[in-house]
Amino acid sequence: MRRSLVIFLVIAGATLIFLLHAVSTLLALLIEDASGDAIAAAEIPSPNSTLPDTRPRLIPKIIHQTYKNETIPERWKAAQQSCIDLHPDYEYMMWTDAKSEAFIEKEYAWFLPTFTGYKHPIQRADAIRYFVLAHHGGVYIDLDDGCKRRLDPLLSYNAWLRRTVPTGISNDAMGSVPQHPFFLRIIQSLQGADRAWVLPYITIMASTGPLFLSVIWKNWIDEHSHLDQDTWPGRVRVLMPDEYTKHPWSFFNTFKGDSWHGKDAQFIFWMGKNWLLLVVVGTAVGLTLIFLVWSLYSRVLSLSASRRRGGSPRSSPRVGAYRFPGASRVPLWMRWGGGLKKKYSYELVEQHDA
Ligand SMILES: *[C@@H]1O[C@H](CO)[C@@H](O)[C@H](O)[C@H]1NC(C)=O
Numbered sequence: 176m177r178r179s180l181v182i183f184l185v186i187a188g189a190t191l192i193f194l195l196h197a198v199s200t201l202l203a204l205l206i207e208d209a210s211g212d213a214i215a216a217a218e219i220p221s222p223n224s225t226l227p228d229t230r231p232r233l234i235p236k237i238i239h240q241t242y243k244n245e246t247i248p249e250r251w252k253a254a255q256q257s258c259i260d261l262h263p264d265y266e267y268m269m270w271t272d273a274k275s276e277a278f279i280e281k282e283y284a285w286f287l288p289t290f291t292g293y294k295h296p297i298q299r300a301d302a303i304r305y306f307v308l309a310h311h312g313g314v315y316i317d318l319d320d321g322c323k324r325r326l327d328p329l330l331s332y333n334a335w336l337r338r339t340v341p342t343g344i345s346n347d348a349m350g351s352v353p354q355h356p357f358f359l360r361i362i363q364s365l366q367g368a369d370r371a372w373v374l375p376y377i378t379i380m381a382s383t384g385p386l387f388l389s390v391i392w393k394n395w396i397d398e399h400s401h402l403d404q405d406t407w408p409g410r411v412r413v414l415m416p417d418e419y420t421k422h423p424w425s426f427f428n429t430f431k432g433d434s435w436h437g438k439d440a441q442f443i444f445w446m447g448k449n450w451l452l453l454v455v456v457g458t459a460v461g462l463t464l465i466f467l468v469w470s471l472y473s474r475v476l477s478l479s480a481s482r483r484r485g486g487s488p489r490s491s492p493r494v495g496a497y498r499f500p501g502a503s504r505v506p507l508w509m510r511w512g513g514g515l516k517k518k519y520s521y522e523l524v525e526q527h528d529a
């Protein structure tokens with residue numbers, strides 16, 4: 176009994192430290208509003224403005240998009256065409272699965288085993304966008320984002336990302352000069368982040384997706400906060416929600432949601448938008464569970480100790496609690512895991528198209 180207590184305390188302690196460590200970055204991310212790097216609305220001339228925009232264009236005029244092959248689904252053709260039509264003077268690069276793999280093999284052979292080893296196609300779609308931006312520079316746009324106005328004003332930064340509500344950074348629209356240090360950091364971090372988590376949804380988010388990007392971005396700005404932000408070329412500016420979509424002066428039209436039908440899909444879509452909140456709440460629930468199991472366990476231990484000492488008969492009806500931690504933990508956990516997996520795989524089918 177003594178030995179099992181020690182083992183339990185060690186495991187619980189390690190889990191607690193691990194969770195607290197994970198939560199510390201996520202909590203910092205939760206309160207990071209990106210205001211220090213936000214692209215102010217006043218910096219951007221209104222569409223069709225007569226104001227001469229004299230700022231230098233740093234990011235090359237290239238638009239990158241990804242899809243598994245050359246056959247773009249009907250529902251995204253209008254979005255794709257809107258970006259092409261507004262930018263006849265931009266180079267347009269469509270990264271299919273085959274082209275992406277050939278590109279990685281030729282330019283970043285060290286990454287090829289990780290790239291082809293990804294279990295979910297969406298992870299390759301995530302990873303390739305970081306590599307092409309680090310390599311060619313330009314603007315990456317998800318296929319379900321249409322363009323509402325020319326991107327030119329956004330070319331006047333070294334790099335930019337898009338802020339999501341309520342918190343964090345998305346990887347569905349990004350811009351960068353070639354070899355930008357932030358994007359070099361991103362591609363160098365992909366191998367280390369290639370880990371499987373219990374649920375595919377979390378695996379994708381944390382290995383290549385928005386959670387991965389947000390954590391590195393948060394570390395990036397914290398590490399460099401002492402530099403003069405006006406002259407530091409590594410600075411990453413942030414496109415705020417108002418400039419992203421919904422207003423006449425916004426840059427994009429989102430075609431998201433068109434393909435989402437049914438309550439299940441809506442629920443998953445909501446989870447996708449609130450991933451960080453879910454991670455934090457999930458961690459808090461996890462900590463509470465550990466605490467509960469811990470206190471139950473120590474109660475059981477003290478009960479059994481008092482029984483060995485010849486404790487009072489009043490304690491014997493409580494013996495039922497003995498079975499509680501072991502008996503409930505396994506089946507409940509597995510039932511939850513199985514149920515969620517089914518829902519997540521539905522989402523993966525849809526996500527693969529994006
Ligand atoms: C800008 O001009 C184009 C072409 O003249 C027009 O189609 C578009 O609606 C204008 N945009 C705004 C926001 O006025």
Ligand SMILES: *[C@@H]1O[C@H](CO)[C@@H](O)[C@H](O)[C@H]1NC(C)=O
Nearest residue numbers: 242243244245246247248528
């Ligand atoms: C692209 O993929 C879709 C869906 O998997 C398939 O129907 C289509 O035939 C493919 N197109 C080409 C050119 O291979």
